[in-house]
Amino acid sequence: MSKSPLLDIRALSRDYVSHSLVGASHSTRALDEVSLAVDGGEIVGIVGESGCGKSTLARLVAALDRPTSGHVLFDGDDLFSLRPKDLTRKRENFQMVFQDPFGSLDPRQKVERIVAEPLHVLARRPSRAEIREKVAEMLESVGLQAAHAGRYPHEFSGGQRQRIAIARALITEPKLVIADEAVSALDLSVQAQVLNLLMDLREKRGVSFLFITHNLAVVDCIADRVGVMYRGRLVETGPAHNVFERPFHPYTRVLAEAEPSIERFGRPTASERSPPPLGSAEAGGCTFRNRCPLAMPRCAAERPELRTIAPGRQAACHRAEDMGAEDIAGNGN
Amino acid sequence: MLTLLARRIAGLVMTLFAVSALIFLVMDILPGDPASIMLGMSASPDTLAALRHELGLDQPLVIRYLQWLAGVATGDLGKSYTYGVPVAGLIAERLVVTLPLALMAILISVAIAIPLGVVSASRRNSAVDYAGGFVSQLFIAVPGFWVALLLILAFSMSLGWLPAGGFPGWQAGLIAGLEALLLPAVALALQQAGVLTRVTRSSVLEVLNEDFVRTARAKGLSRRAALWRHAVRNALVPVATILGLQFTFLIAGAVLIENVFNLPGLGRLALQALSQRDIIVLQDVVLFFAALVITMNFLVDLSYLLLDPRLRGRSR
Amino acid sequence: MTGAPLLSVRDLAISIRMADGSLTPIVTDVAFDLEAGESLGVVGESGSGKSLLSLAIMGLLPGVAEATGTIAFEGENLLTASEDRLCHIRGNRIGMIFQEPMTALNPAMTIGDQIAEGLVWHRGMSWRDARGQAVDLLDQVRIPDAARRAKTYPHEMSGGQRQRVGIAIALALKPALMIADEPTTALDVTVQAEVLDILDDLAREHGMALILVSHDLGVIARMCRRTIVMYAGRRMEEGGTREVLTEPRNPYTRGLIRAIPRRVTDSGRLETIRGTVPGFNRLPAGCVFSDRCPERIDACHSAEPGWTYFDNNRGVRCIRAMEEGNR
Amino acid sequence: TQKDLTLGMTIEPTGLDPTVAAPVAIGQVTWQNIFEGLVTIDRDGKVQPQLATSWDISADGLTYSFHLAEGVKFHDGEAFDSSVAKASLERARGADSVNPQKRFFAAIDTIETPDAATLVLKLKEPAGSLLYWLGWPSSSIVGTKSAADDKTTPIGTGPFKFVNWAKGDKVELAANPDYWNKDVAVKLEKVTFRFISDPQAQAAALKSGDVDAFPEFGAPELVETFKDDAKLATVIGNTELKVVAGMNNARKPFDDKRVRQALMMALDRSVIVEGAWSGYGTPIGSHYTPNDRGYVDLTGTYPYDPEKAKALLAEAGYPNGFSFTIKTPQMAYAPRSAQVMQAMFAEIGVTMNIEPTEFPAKWVQDVLKGRDYEMTIVAHAEPMDIDIYARDPYYFNYKNPEFNDILKKVEATSDTVEQDKLYGEAQKILAEDVPALFLFVMPKLGIWDKKLKGLWENEPIPSNVLTEVYWEE
Amino acid sequence: MTASTPVSVRPRPWLAFRRPNLAIGATIIVSLVAIALVSLVWTPLPPAKMQIIHKLKAPLVHGLAGTDQFGRDIASMLMVGAWNSLSTSAAAVAIGASLGTLLGVIAAARRGLTEAFVMRVSDVIFAVPPILSAMMLGALIGTGRFTAITAIAVFMVPVFARVTAGAALQIWSRDYVLAARGAGKGGVLITVEHVLPNIANQIIVQVTIQLGLAILTEAGLSFLGLGMPPPAPTWGRMLADAQTYLATAPWLAIMPGLAIALSVFGFNMLGDGLRDFLDPREKGRA
Numbered sequence A: 001m002s003k004s005p006l007l008d009i010r011a012l013s014r015d016y017v018s019h020s021l022v023g024a025s026h027s028t029r030a031l032d033e034v035s036l037a038v039d040g041g042e043i044v045g046i047v048g049e050s051g052c053g054k055s056t057l058a059r060l061v062a063a064l065d066r067p068t069s070g071h072v073l074f075d076g077d078d079l080f081s082l083r084p085k086d087l088t089r090k091r092e093n094f095q096m097v098f099q100d101p102f103g104s105l106d107p108r109q110k111v112e113r114i115v116a117e118p119l120h121v122l123a124r125r126p127s128r129a130e131i132r133e134k135v136a137e138m139l140e141s142v143g144l145q146a147a148h149a150g151r152y153p154h155e156f157s158g159g160q161r162q163r164i165a166i167a168r169a170l171i172t173e174p175k176l177v178i179a180d181e182a183v184s185a186l187d188l189s190v191q192a193q194v195l196n197l198l199m200d201l202r203e204k205r206g207v208s209f210l211f212i213t214h215n216l217a218v219v220d221c222i223a224d225r226v227g228v229m230y231r232g233r234l235v236e237t238g239p240a241h242n243v244f245e246r247p248f249h250p251y252t253r254v255l256a257e258a259e260p261s262i263e264r265f266g267r268p269t270a271s272e273r274s275p276p277p278l279g280s281a282e283a284g285g286c287t288f289r290n291r292c293p294l295a296m297p298r299c300a301a302e303r304p305e306l307r308t309i310a311p312g313r314q315a316a317c318h319r320a321e322d323m324g325a326e327d328i329a330g331n332g333n
Numbered sequence B: 001m002l003t004l005l006a007r008r009i010a011g012l013v014m015t016l017f018a019v020s021a022l023i024f025l026v027m028d029i030l031p032g033d034p035a036s037i038m039l040g041m042s043a044s045p046d047t048l049a050a051l052r053h054e055l056g057l058d059q060p061l062v063i064r065y066l067q068w069l070a071g072v073a074t075g076d077l078g079k080s081y082t083y084g085v086p087v088a089g090l091i092a093e094r095l096v097v098t099l100p101l102a103l104m105a106i107l108i109s110v111a112i113a114i115p116l117g118v119v120s121a122s123r124r125n126s127a128v129d130y131a132g133g134f135v136s137q138l139f140i141a142v143p144g145f146w147v148a149l150l151l152i153l154a155f156s157m158s159l160g161w162l163p164a165g166g167f168p169g170w171q172a173g174l175i176a177g178l179e180a181l182l183l184p185a186v187a188l189a190l191q192q193a194g195v196l197t198r199v200t201r202s203s204v205l206e207v208l209n210e211d212f213v214r215t216a217r218a219k220g221l222s223r224r225a226a227l228w229r230h231a232v233r234n235a236l237v238p239v240a241t242i243l244g245l246q247f248t249f250l251i252a253g254a255v256l257i258e259n260v261f262n263l264p265g266l267g268r269l270a271l272q273a274l275s276q277r278d279i280i281v282l283q284d285v286v287l288f289f290a291a292l293v294i295t296m297n298f299l300v301d302l303s304y305l306l307l308d309p310r311l312r313g314r315s316r
Numbered sequence C: 001m002t003g004a005p006l007l008s009v010r011d012l013a014i015s016i017r018m019a020d021g022s023l024t025p026i027v028t029d030v031a032f033d034l035e036a037g038e039s040l041g042v043v044g045e046s047g048s049g050k051s052l053l054s055l056a057i058m059g060l061l062p063g064v065a066e067a068t069g070t071i072a073f074e075g076e077n078l079l080t081a082s083e084d085r086l087c088h089i090r091g092n093r094i095g096m097i098f099q100e101p102m103t104a105l106n107p108a109m110t111i112g113d114q115i116a117e118g119l120v121w122h123r124g125m126s127w128r129d130a131r132g133q134a135v136d137l138l139d140q141v142r143i144p145d146a147a148r149r150a151k152t153y154p155h156e157m158s159g160g161q162r163q164r165v166g167i168a169i170a171l172a173l174k175p176a177l178m179i180a181d182e183p184t185t186a187l188d189v190t191v192q193a194e195v196l197d198i199l200d201d202l203a204r205e206h207g208m209a210l211i212l213v214s215h216d217l218g219v220i221a222r223m224c225r226r227t228i229v230m231y232a233g234r235r236m237e238e239g240g241t242r243e244v245l246t247e248p249r250n251p252y253t254r255g256l257i258r259a260i261p262r263r264v265t266d267s268g269r270l271e272t273i274r275g276t277v278p279g280f281n282r283l284p285a286g287c288v289f290s291d292r293c294p295e296r297i298d299a300c301h302s303a304e305p306g307w308t309y310f311d312n313n314r315g316v317r318c319i320r321a322m323e324e325g326n327r
Numbered sequence D: 001t002q003k004d005l006t007l008g009m010t011i012e013p014t015g016l017d018p019t020v021a022a023p024v025a026i027g028q029v030t031w032q033n034i035f036e037g038l039v040t041i042d043r044d045g046k047v048q049p050q051l052a053t054s055w056d057i058s059a060d061g062l063t064y065s066f067h068l069a070e071g072v073k074f075h076d077g078e079a080f081d082s083s084v085a086k087a088s089l090e091r092a093r094g095a096d097s098v099n100p101q102k103r104f105f106a107a108i109d110t111i112e113t114p115d116a117a118t119l120v121l122k123l124k125e126p127a128g129s130l131l132y133w134l135g136w137p138s139s140s141i142v143g144t145k146s147a148a149d150d151k152t153t154p155i156g157t158g159p160f161k162f163v164n165w166a167k168g169d170k171v172e173l174a175a176n177p178d179y180w181n182k183d184v185a186v187k188l189e190k191v192t193f194r195f196i197s198d199p200q201a202q203a204a205a206l207k208s209g210d211v212d213a214f215p216e217f218g219a220p221e222l223v224e225t226f227k228d229d230a231k232l233a234t235v236i237g238n239t240e241l242k243v244v245a246g247m248n249n250a251r252k253p254f255d256d257k258r259v260r261q262a263l264m265m266a267l268d269r270s271v272i273v274e275g276a277w278s279g280y281g282t283p284i285g286s287h288y289t290p291n292d293r294g295y296v297d298l299t300g301t302y303p304y305d306p307e308k309a310k311a312l313l314a315e316a317g318y319p320n321g322f323s324f325t326i327k328t329p330q331m332a333y334a335p336r337s338a339q340v341m342q343a344m345f346a347e348i349g350v351t352m353n354i355e356p357t358e359f360p361a362k363w364v365q366d367v368l369k370g371r372d373y374e375m376t377i378v379a380h381a382e383p384m385d386i387d388i389y390a391r392d393p394y395y396f397n398y399k400n401p402e403f404n405d406i407l408k409k410v411e412a413t414s415d416t417v418e419q420d421k422l423y424g425e426a427q428k429i430l431a432e433d434v435p436a437l438f439l440f441v442m443p444k445l446g447i448w449d450k451k452l453k454g455l456w457e458n459e460p461i462p463s464n465v466l467t468e469v470y471w472e473e
Numbered sequence E: 001m002t003a004s005t006p007v008s009v010r011p012r013p014w015l016a017f018r019r020p021n022l023a024i025g026a027t028i029i030v031s032l033v034a035i036a037l038v039s040l041v042w043t044p045l046p047p048a049k050m051q052i053i054h055k056l057k058a059p060l061v062h063g064l065a066g067t068d069q070f071g072r073d074i075a076s077m078l079m080v081g082a083w084n085s086l087s088t089s090a091a092a093v094a095i096g097a098s099l100g101t102l103l104g105v106i107a108a109a110r111r112g113l114t115e116a117f118v119m120r121v122s123d124v125i126f127a128v129p130p131i132l133s134a135m136m137l138g139a140l141i142g143t144g145r146f147t148a149i150t151a152i153a154v155f156m157v158p159v160f161a162r163v164t165a166g167a168a169l170q171i172w173s174r175d176y177v178l179a180a181r182g183a184g185k186g187g188v189l190i191t192v193e194h195v196l197p198n199i200a201n202q203i204i205v206q207v208t209i210q211l212g213l214a215i216l217t218e219a220g221l222s223f224l225g226l227g228m229p230p231p232a233p234t235w236g237r238m239l240a241d242a243q244t245y246l247a248t249a250p251w252l253a254i255m256p257g258l259a260i261a262l263s264v265f266g267f268n269m270l271g272d273g274l275r276d277f278l279d280p281r282e283k284g285r286a
């Protein structure tokens, strides 16, 4: 490896154990040996269906939760073996933006306080005046006004709130921002504004983003690289448009084809239709196999690992190469 | 595999232990000695010592506690100091009064509260709602023992319809027994009815805002049908919770009412035991109350499973 | 055209009574016709009044809302119809599918019973027969193992399956008109695709008219022949879906389409509509979109533009729509 | 005619054996109904023969020979004779006796049974009250076989048999068909004692006829409401309950006789009776009731005179009064009297704080046992218990050798006339010394069906003797 | 159709008073507090002054509300009783609420064993009927105001602990708490800065409701003779004393009964009104 990445996620797993009043407690593997790296100044998108473990990944990377196994290296330090104090210090380098712009701002605090919150725990706590100045600067850089600092969240629209949340995430000048569905709750026009803002920030400040969403178009729009997740596993990674254009994993293709577009009128042709899922896959083997049009006996026996298929492209599918070929054939209709 | 159920039961037992130790300790440091109470103002010291020995009160605290626990564990609750009879029998005798009383009170409060609460919620901000709110607030605000006094004044002393107190015993016939319990049950029920009405109302209101009620209406169900078939059923979950809790409160909280109506119930037994320092009875009764409260809480949790299918299978 | 259309909405206005007693108009001047077997899309940003519109047709507006105008369904004005009459029409002639599959079903009732209930209520069927039919309906919406599934509770199903149950409920009585208020927003794209397919099939098979409410232009493009674009309770543009999306006549429609994220081009930025949707109590004077419109002229502020129809059922609300050279 | 009776009582007995526990309620249910003594006490407070039909007392007062009734059987069939009587008395005075009045038997040296019908008590010293004491409930004769279980299933020789006890509610008795004493004709067949503590409920039970009689009705303020009742008779008599505000004579300032006298003069007893007990009750000047033989009215010794009281206080060194605390039990008469007293003391500049004190538990511990108090107020229930002022220790901490001498003399003689004279002197000393503020005797508020006859009007000893009770046609 | 004239909506907090509950509750409570305060400096007659000759006079015959069995002025006793009731209840609720809230937020912040422990302790307290525990407490430390306050407070602690823990747990699941944790804040800071301010409404509402309950309990304790000792008048003891005069002098029971009912009613109304007023779902529409 030439240089070590800013964020290095190594074989990260997380099990959730749930108890029920009657019967046994059982555990769900929400994240299954996910490895991923984010370089400085890079926007990496994560897509996948609901419940595939995207938020779990985000929480772990933001060190808001502890993994069952695996490591998250930030700037070379393993977050989960740092002492609490050092972790707190480290936090100024990575911040998080949440999906719900209504739930992520404390309704009883003024914008100034909300935005300044990450500053409170810095080693050198800035003075009041410094904080005020910094907040004003931050608000302006996300397209709000310094005067907004004295208002409460409920006086703002959803898009404005998301900007406030972003301002809060940026105030410590972090190297990485983890954005979990940061634009999903927003209207089209506002969503575009916020996406523009993120791209600007990367440009001007060199901030990296781990950008989580279920909207392919959004990832396609802003991410350099994308990771596709299915049932807690990373099934495909690569440069964003490359991946959606020529998926190496059947699930990626299903996703790409199901995404509605204003360029496709009327009902898609039968071949474009996604096959319905047929119950859940049992342990062992590929978790996607019973939705997979290309499934073969090996898929049930052996779990495909993420492997490099083409330069910069990885997929976890035994038939990734066939996919590439089929895709070309499919495009030809 | 440690199931949550087992853990809950272990928790219950621990709570009971804590209650038993607490009550034993409190009883021990309470001023007053059962022997001197029994023997009155003229008793000589050696008489007292004799009685204390007879009652086993001269043994160390820990021994007495352990003896008591061992007894309870084997179903022997000990003998009352003052009555001289087994406590289990005493509790059983009182329970046949208190239990039906509490049940009647629950029935009455449910009969008042559910319709009133549902109607108030379904006609939110109407005159009915305001009136219902006012009445339920009034029920809550009026002390039960005061209502009891007024009820006696009206129904026993002025009208002479119902007995003013006392309990003839079930052997005097079901009707006579129920008659004797009616006024106390009403006095007990009103406050609970007030609380229950409000819980029902807010719960129904909450559910009425749920999407599935709108789905029901979209099927063409009338407002009433949607209310009773869909909203009320779902609103009953929290109502049932409160109901379960209330039951224990009723049994325990009947102390004042039992006094006013002169009913030989558990609450009065406890008070009497306290004032006579009949420690063994008091300990047993309080432990019984505690077990009741705790079991009820547990049953309420289980009733959730019955009422809400969501909780039945594996939890989320 | 032969006779009256299935649904004819005219001059529909909906106001909300505020906590202080004042009336705030939300939806104004909505009108459209819908024939049997036709599909109409309603798009617009959050808060543009899409749900109020669908609820108004259903006769299920919240208590604080008041509607005026006419909603003629099979010639009968629903706004003046008696509650009894509405109960008869609801479910029977007009069905509705709601946005949230997680909460739209009664958690304490088996799904079979929830589907059967409408049949029992309207058709006076026995529960046993109705339950049998519910199983058929579940089959129709492609729920595997329908007979067993009918006896389960909603929490045991996934979001997509629940949404199908919602469709089955609405479909039970074979209504002439189906209103789907954002039926797929809560679902994954793959599941969304399945649900939309089912809806499409059913509309085709039963000749049902469909009103599909969504803020996703892609969904509308896929499902609807005609589309109404709404903003702040007004229709801004109406017409065949393909025309509206490919040749938008209203700057608002254009803004929306441009804001859809797509692969970054040379500029590196998405086009946006500046500002945000204003609250109903601080709408700008004149055209409601005038404060955000990149093409506004002074005249836009003076009066609200009227609704203008031009060729083949295409209409727009913009004083500059007729300007030649406008796309 | 009616043969059954339901009698109301305020307090439920704790156990039914009067020889092992003190509460008067035990005697009020069982004494003379279930249990009998060698002698008994009649409605005038006089000693009368019972299981002992006659007795001789030796001239030195040290030997008592009782001639016992014959053919007496306990309810369980056990025959009564001198050995049973002896066993009963031995049980009461033995080392492990828990008899609440064990001191009654302290004077007895030996008990002899020359034959089955004779019981001889040999005393260590003369005991002038012994005969009277043998009439008490705590001196009841119990069977040898049944004694251990008397607490729950009392077995006696009396005219009624125990049937059932529903704890918390009632005790039922039935006439004893084999009653030995053919001189008395018991008219009632079934008797139920109902326990109703709440006065309101008592009134309701009376009015509704649930209860035929309340010999000791609990609330004087309600008596008025029965006056117009055509069915019910209101019979007001005296009890033995002397309501006195005892003072800690060992503690300042109550160690000064003048202070105690001043406090006595500050109180208008009739107002206290009016305020606390609705005017029912008889003011007393000493620890003695009009029921008791040899009663002297001494209420005039220190009559109500606040001016004089103030002067006396000043003389004692408290011109500006002082303040102290009274420990009051929760029984209705106590806080009520205390509140009236509080207001009256305020008139002479004395501040009295009221400290409610749980009775019996805390009161027994603090006052009776600990003698840690300044003033208290309690109704003394035991008849003829003026000797408590001679006891040491006792909670008054009152020590007057002259008074003690007089009481000794009472015990030394068995001549009742002499005794009455001595009691008179004792009363005067107390009235003069004021070891306690003597307030009033509780009335016996009897309320019962007008057709019911034979219940006691006064209560020279706490009891509900039903032997002579009958329903008038 | 009609052109949309913008309807301006300025915040008008006084409109809250159009909700009858809040207005009624506030009026009752404010008057009660005023009366209680006045009683500290003035009453028509000294509340302990006895005039036996004037005993048991009906309202308006002697004094505003009649006299009791000692000829004391009931109106004066009611006024001082208001002070005694309110101050005792307020003190009890203050103690119970602060302790309970503390336990509740700690339980919510620490979860796991701490939460289980707090809940178990509440169970234990709940398991003993309040009147009984109050009586035991009275037997232990004697009766009086302190006992009443302690007994009521002890019972309030688990109530507040539960309400607070429930509400706090919800706040803990909010994203802004996650954000604060992401910013590196610990449990104490988050509790102080985010949790407490956001559950304050619920606690305030609970406080008013519990105040009503405390008044009822205090009356019950006084009724049983466990309250403040005489001569300090309390509503509960007035009621207890009046019991036997129900037939002859009903006002003796009715007056304090009404006073209790009215104040509990007032607090409940206030709590209800506040709940509506403070509930974000009820305001800020559109």
Ligand SMILES: Nc1ncnc2c1ncn2[C@@H]1O[C@H](COP(=O)(O)OP(=O)(O)OP(=O)(O)O)[C@@H](O)[C@H]1O
Pocket (backbone or CB within 6 Å): A016, A017, A018, A028, A029, A030, A048, A049, A050, A051, A052, A053, A054, A055, A056, A057, A214, B316
């Ligand atoms: N606290 C938790 N306890 C138990 N299971 C959990 C918990 N949080 C998440 N899960 C489970 O873990 C899996 C992944 O959840 P996660 O929230 O990471 O999904 P997601 O991809 O973010 O989904 P969405 O798109 O709906 O936000 C899901 O099956 C979820 O039910």
Ligand SMILES: Nc1ncnc2c1ncn2[C@@H]1O[C@H](COP(=O)(O)OP(=O)(O)OP(=O)(O)O)[C@@H](O)[C@H]1O
Pocket (backbone or CB within 6 Å): C016, C026, C044, C045, C046, C047, C048, C049, C050, C051, C052, C053, C062, C064, C215, C280, E285, E286
């Ligand atoms: N019950 C109600 N009380 C007050 N205002 C309401 C109510 N229902 C809707 N509104 C208001 O009416 C407006 C339109 O609401 P509507 O739900 O129709 O929007 P929508 O287009 O469906 O939005 P979304 O895409 O978010 O569902 C909104 O401003 C909303 O605040």
Ligand SMILES: [Mg+2]
Pocket (backbone or CB within 6 Å): A054, A055, A056, A181
């Ligand atoms: Mg998520």
Ligand SMILES: [Mg+2]
Pocket (backbone or CB within 6 Å): C050, C051, C052, C181, C182
């Ligand atoms: Mg909507």
